[in-house]
Amino acid sequence: MADAEHKTAAATRIDFATDPSRYRHWKLSVDGDVATLLMDVDENAPLFPGYQLKLNSYDLGVDIELADVLERLRFEHPTVRVILLRSGKPRVFCAGANIRMLAGATHAHKVNFCKFTNETRNGIEDASEYSGQRMIAVVTGSCAGGGYELALAADHIILTDDGSSTVSLPELPLLAVLPGTGGLTRITDKRKVRRDRADVFCTTEEGVKGKRAADWRLVDEVVPNSKLEDAVTERAREFAAKSDRPTDAEGVALVPLVRTRSDRGTDYSAVSVEFSSDRRLATVTVRGPDSAPPQFAQDMVAQGAAFWPLRLARELDDAILDIRLNELETAVIVFKSEGDSDAVLAYDAFLEAHASHWFAREVMLKWKRVLKRVDLTSRSLVALIEPGSCFAGTLAELIFAADRSYMLDGPMDGDNRPPAAIMLGAANVSGRLAMSNGLSRLATRFLGEPDLLDEANAAVGQSLDAERAEELGLVTFALDTIDWDDEIRVFLEERSSFSPDGLTGLEANLRFGGPETMETKIFARLTAWQNWIFQRPNAVGPDGALRRYGTGQKPAFDMKRV
């Protein structure tokens, strides 16, 4: 029942843009350098009809607001050093992802929902590590499943010792699925909980409270209710003292995106998305800056959200999320660019020169996150490098994020512009735009050919034509005008004829060579197992645990181990 409604509802477009005036589920208050982020979910405001968000449970709509407020905390509140994550409800911190929503959602929605929530939680850890904004989870009441996974993303978890407040990961015993938002990886790899205790914890529906929660490393401290506020204040002071965020900066307002939707696609100020539904393509064109970068840091702040690198990053992020969740039949994202490469590199250079300025830092970190989002997008990605393009510096990362790239060698028919060129910049070689495996995209690309990494370093700032780019291993194929149209057409047709699932698995493997990190473990090991389980009748079948939850009927399991 909920299922049918959902699938209908999913036909309406999910919008990732929001702002505080529209929040239904979160309340932000700021007191000096400490912000309090109160989770207070409106149970009557689910993203889809058919379920209520009881007990501070969440769906994608709640998480879209969370992602938004976290971005605003970075940009609009430069002086906030500590975020206290608390519940606005009595006796419950957060019950995790809403079960009725999960039971009714399509497989694709469940997978994309988990991916987005994972990205948001990784963003919390990124803010802590790189942006000086630390989070303390103040757990009062029941903190279950996705609720505890949210707390796990914080730097510090305080659990009140009131005899009833607990942390738990009851997904397996209750729902026959896994904690899907990094919980298993964070308990073994971030909190380093002993594996047998983790086994006990994850199979104990009621969770763990009090001293045992601290002894088992599940929380950082357990504090009697009467001393809770003192402990929170003290801890906030400690974390704030260690932050390098500015003490007296004005924030930059994240004004609404300029965005026009039509049947053919979406237009932003610096990004255009064009859908070719019959060919199952989305062409994403990013446009270089119209003008030179500002002269001084204060001019950049004055430009605010209009500052070209930030504006483009936000637009690209919105475009990618829109394709992911709303254009499920799109097989391939084609990246193109238009503009002046020197101007792009000038902005990169400006950002590097002001790397210690809080706003420049945030802009660069935003790009890192957006590019990681691209890496994790389960669509085939291809970059087409044509005359008039500006794949330089930060924008050249789109070439290296793509599964493959084609560069036109020579002029384009009916186009007077000079042949395409690529320019590398510091952004490509410095590692500041590292993938989730901890390496730059070029380092990942050249794992087997470290000499080419050195050559790429040496080529920074040079205009590289197709022949040279191919020689340096920067593009997959350089093609001349005669072959261009046919080769691209054949590739796109072929790609869209393959099994979408097979491609998802293939790309999830080939994109992430080299080292694994907690982040890649979450997106590969944990997510891949969860996706498998999300396909298994024991979880999602008509008699499976997700469907039977709350009905009073026990799920019926096929007891064969695989």
Next chain:
Amino acid sequence: MADAEHKTAAATRIDFATDPSRYRHWKLSVDGDVATLLMDVDENAPLFPGYQLKLNSYDLGVDIELADVLERLRFEHPTVRVILLRSGKPRVFCAGANIRMLAGATHAHKVNFCKFTNETRNGIEDASEYSGQRMIAVVTGSCAGGGYELALAADHIILTDDGSSTVSLPELPLLAVLPGTGGLTRITDKRKVRRDRADVFCTTEEGVKGKRAADWRLVDEVVPNSKLEDAVTERAREFAAKSDRPTDAEGVALVPLVRTRSDRGTDYSAVSVEFSSDRRLATVTVRGPDSAPPQFAQDMVAQGAAFWPLRLARELDDAILDIRLNELETAVIVFKSEGDSDAVLAYDAFLEAHASHWFAREVMLKWKRVLKRVDLTSRSLVALIEPGSCFAGTLAELIFAADRSYMLDGPMDGDNRPPAAIMLGAANVSGRLAMSNGLSRLATRFLGEPDLLDEANAAVGQSLDAERAEELGLVTFALDTIDWDDEIRVFLEERSSFSPDGLTGLEANLRFGGPETMETKIFARLTAWQNWIFQRPNAVGPDGALRRYGTGQKPAFDMKRV
């Protein structure tokens, strides 16, 4: 059709024990320090009825023989330093896993088949790294899918340049699944093929031949047909010269296992397996040695396969594989032990003292592989440590491989033996029994509590009672006699009530904290995605690619990306 037949056939027990007199698919010849292993699959000898093993394709039966011959090369041929892997068929090296078999197999069989073949290929790399036995794949003819994945496990791949011999991974375009035996991970992480080239390679049905195969790092050298044998000989000499295997040792015959099967279970000489089908348990009891270790290395060799550590390892390996493939409804494996801990440690000490002896080295490496097989077994694992047990040294690894462990504190009702004790030995702390993540089980266990790792080191050789073992973090729970029966009963009942799939995913995450290696990437990232795809209708549905392969009908795909 094949499907129904299969499922019936799978009801008969798959036997992992074989010997050269029974081989149907492989031919071994030895010439000095070089062995030639010829793959020459008998197409009329599939493991199940309903398909033919055409074009040197393989099924589990072929791989059981391969695993057997590789074990024999280690133990029976100590002077063999190089293995040449070649095809006994014209124009085809190996076509990979048999597609009709895959199309007809149950999900559980597919998954277990891939796991076993992965373990065998990892064993090839282990022999190269630790045992001085290198493999050269001499590729003539078409080397596709699992065939190329087998070649990828070798140290060196020679491809003949005859205009038609190719390497390929056509799984995605042809079958909508992934190369399931480590192929994707080995091309990105072992051979470090550039990711966009890997993308092209894995989407190109016909594969790559000649110079491009070498330029793209897919093979190590490409040699004209006329010079092939010279190149093979030369390369074999080079690799042999680098080996540290003995020059004049006699091998140890791997005589048939002593094994008696009944309805209740299986008895070996040092292992007993008891099935409690109603409780969905398999109790695996390992028995310590009956006598002291031999005095000298030559006595160990004279004992041969009867040498207790080897005998036990082979029996345990067989027992685990039997449960995995033949007892799918078994939820929990309970590990028990019986014997004298001092005697177990004496054998460990003997092995350590003779670590440079080829046979002692092989025995220790065999234990490493068997314990990894335990780690990767998708059953809940629990160790029960009771009076009379001998969980010491190598055998104590079973405690640390288990998802949790219970130790009885005090005597057992009606049992006069002294209370249970654990003894650590060098085997537990030296790292020589490392898990696939590269760490010892204790190091993995104590990622968050490195002090306990130091304490474990200090406790080597001590008899640790339940209280002390719990204090040192070596067991999950120490229970007294009053609680023992009830706690164990409740745990076992609870465990067997959970979703088997959920447990598989949970355990696959919690067991492997810490670093990832190529091996863990293969078993987690790649395997998990493959398992997911093996559930998706695009691959395995009635209109999916696996079912429609060879029918002339194109598969019908749901084009939604997830």
